[in-house]
Amino acid sequence: HPTCVTDEVAAITHTNRDDKTAVDFSFYLNHSVTSLPLDVTIVKTSNFGDWFYSRYMLSTGDDSGANNPTAAPANVPTAAPVVPTPLPTANPTDVADGQIYSCGTMEEVVEVPGGLAVSSISRKLAKSSADVLCMLFRITTANEAASLNTISRSSNLADYHIVPVSRSYHGGDWERVAGSYAQGLSISECDDTNSVYCRLNIPLLPNLNEGKYILLSFQHSITAQQEVSRFFHQATFGPTKGMIQSFNYSSSLQENMASYVHGQIYTVPATPHRQYFRKNLDGYISSFEEESSPQISKARSPCDEGSRWAEYSFYADDNGGALEVTYRNDTNDYLLSVKGIPRTILPNWVDTHGNQKRVGGDWILLPSTYEFLGGSVQFYDLTVRAWHEIPGGNPPINITGITHPNVMHLNLPDRASFGRTESIIGGSPWNPFYEYGETLWLNTSLPASDCTNAGIRYNNTLYVYGTLTDGTQVRYARYAELNQNTVEEPIADGGGSFVDYGGACSNVAMDFLNEESCSITTVPNACAGNYEKENVGDAIVVCGSDGEIANNAVGNNIFQLNRQTVFNSDEEQKRTVWTMTALYGEDQLRQKVAWALSQILVITPNQINVPGNSEMYLKYYDIFVRNAFGNYFDVLKEVSYSPMMGEMLSYIGSTSKSYLLDQTGNIAFPDENFAREVMQLFSIGTQMLNMDGTLKLDDQGYPIKSYENSDIQNFARAWTGFERQSKRTNVEARSFVRSFEKNFYGKP
DSSP: GGGGTTTTTEEHHHHHHOTEEEEEEEOOOOOOOOOSSSEEEEEEETTTSSSEEEEEEEEEEESOOOTTTSSTTOOSSOOOOOOOOOOOOSOOOOTTTOOOEEEOOOTTTEEEOOOSSHHHEEEEEOOOOOTEEEEEEEEEETTTOOOOGGOOOOGGGGGEEEEEEEEEEETOOOEEEEEEEGGOOOOETTTTTOOEEEEEEEEOOGGGGGGGEEHHHEEOOOOOHHHHHHHHHSSSSSOOOHHHHHOSSSSOHHHHHHHHHHHHHTTTTTHHHHHHHTTTBBBBBOOOGGGGSSSSOOBOTTTSOOOEESSSOOOOTTTTOOEEEEEETTTEEEEETTTTEEEEEOOBBTTTSBBBOEEEEEEOOOOOOOTTTTTOOOEEEEEEEEEEEEESSOOOOOOOOOOOOOTEEOOOOEEEEGEEOEEEEEOOSSSSSEEEEEEEEEOOOOOOOGGTTTTTTTTTTOEEEETTTTTTTTEEEEEBBBOOOOOSSSSSSTTHHHHHTTOOOOOOOTTTTTGGGOEOOOOOOOOOOSSOHHHHHHHHOEEEOOOOOOOOSSOOOOOOOTTTTHHOOOHHHEEEEEEHHHHHHSOOHHHHHHHHHHHSOOOOOOGGGGTOOSHHHHHHHHHHHTTTTSSSHHHHHHHHOOOEEEEEEEEOTTTOHHHHHHHOOOOOOOOOHHHHHHHHHTSSOOOOBBBTTOBOOOTOBOEEEEEHHHHHHOOOOOOOOOOOOOOSSSSSSOOOOHHHHHIIIIIO
16 A cells, blocks of 8 residues: 555554444554555554454455555544554564665664564664764653654754663774663674675563664864874774874875784784782881791892881881880880880980880880881880880981891991882871882992802891991891793792791792793702702792793882781772873773773682782783783683682692592592683683574574583583682782781781
8 A cells, every 4th residue: 555655654443343442543454455454463553551462354444454555544533643652562573674764864863663573683784974973762752741753953952861771983894882771782784795785683671661762963174183083092092192102194094994904913012910919029027027937028138239128216016026125224215126226326215205115025015107207107005005106206217236146237438339219108006108119229249258158148136236437227128039930931949048047938839831941950959849859959940930030129019018908909900000100001901902802801809818918919910911812711711820819719639539538537528619610701601602693592492501510510520629829928928917017906
């Protein structure tokens, strides 16, 4: 019928034969009608808003049943036709599916018909033309006065809820926009040969009788610099003005963008997060660690270039240490000691009000000592349960004439032989802001004869004081020396020289990541962390670890080693490494891909035994940095063998049922956590997919499962027998007792 041709709408009024009540309903046809009667599915609504589905025979309106393709039915209204909102139906046929809808002019509002789908509609939308932005919107009414039938460019926007769903601009493919609703959208067929459209599978509106989809077009053009800025926003963590201004605009932008990507993949070196952390590691060896065995961190020798020296008497790390005050009759002054080691001599021992304080050892130092001359030093009176502060702040060192079996003295050069590191801001639960880390650093080496004690760098009970040529007294600050122990350049003896003085071995276990670079050594003191040599001359395999570089001996290094457990937010160290790399790393595209991978293969500190550490998290993150442009198999393999993931998904220590029964007499099955998640979250998902991402269905129309419970049980048997490696030195470690908690709270 002429009124029912393609893209036209007819509205008819039908009188219900049962109750004689007039019910308005509409129908939409996507093909020409050449003869009547025509069998059409029509959807109608009752006064209660319920939807009904019926089949009707359309005729010319004279009830004669005669085919008359030229005469319009008498019950067609003269009002402008409107497209009804699409409704779900039992009939899956969607006649609008084959059409291509375009945005039209800048003045038009083009409706995308909803069709008859059950859960989503599939529509072909034409790509925009040059200098045009085409937007697909979901629109619903905001009040009863608004009507979707009369929506136009001049409509009052306050009358509608308008949600952007997708966009195409400057001839580009259709893409999702931001927002939770648009995330349900899937886009395909954009890349077909000579394709001028994309197919969008659009989720249905929650309230179908009040909404529709419309296309609007807008004038849209950008400058070359804006296009480059947009490119960098996609390929980096955000462009600087310099990046945009220095881009090559003299030739094809597309070719130059491709050249940038090629350089990011094949030329620009990676910026490993672990290396950034280690290079900038301050590495003060906490007195907390003095209680660990074996010792994990090795201090730089006081005779080496880069050794650190402090002019003040007390360290923030002294917190929880017993402060002893001794009155000396012969000199009429007061000797202050911490844990029995002399720190300085004061002429008076009074509080901040000038009142004399008692002598003895019923004091403990509190956290938040400011590590510079004159900085605040607080201590706690265990007898009266009150805190006090040393008048004048952190005093200079003065132990003239004092001898002690655990104190060694060195003669040091003048101040010209020292640089200075400024204090940096820290924080603690007791004091959100305090300063620590101000030191002098030796810019030359002392003669070997000055350090006659071979164990001076390892002995954490030996306190070294020095005197500059101007008489200034300083104390050796035990800052960690981290050695180069990379895959390409492992420590020659595996760290055996440190083991000789009670430390842990640095040797890394051989694995699929370092095995090609490991070497054999017969150095007498070479060590292996996982086993002991039977004879001194036995050969040892020494291996390194990716990113295990040496730390910088000098400068204001901002990261901490062990003192972070009390003083600073552990999380901030990891965040700072990530932020600085994202802001200043040259390998921007690699870092952005790494971040995306890290959102898939997730670990959380809540599930890790030592959440306060930084280095082990950064080593895990570097899996993604290193393999950002590789293949997913390598990523998944490294993640699977990472102790971080092993602890996160609890397969460390998992054993087979028979082994557990044999060893303990108990019956338990292998842990299935990782065996499940490696499929569900990290790879194939729970349901099989077609290449376009849609679900594969069986003969009954149901999604096909990717795996069964039996697959999980079988794979769980494979992920057994994994144990932690032995602790080793040359890395960040937090396995010690915190002195302040032990002394102040009476607990470890």
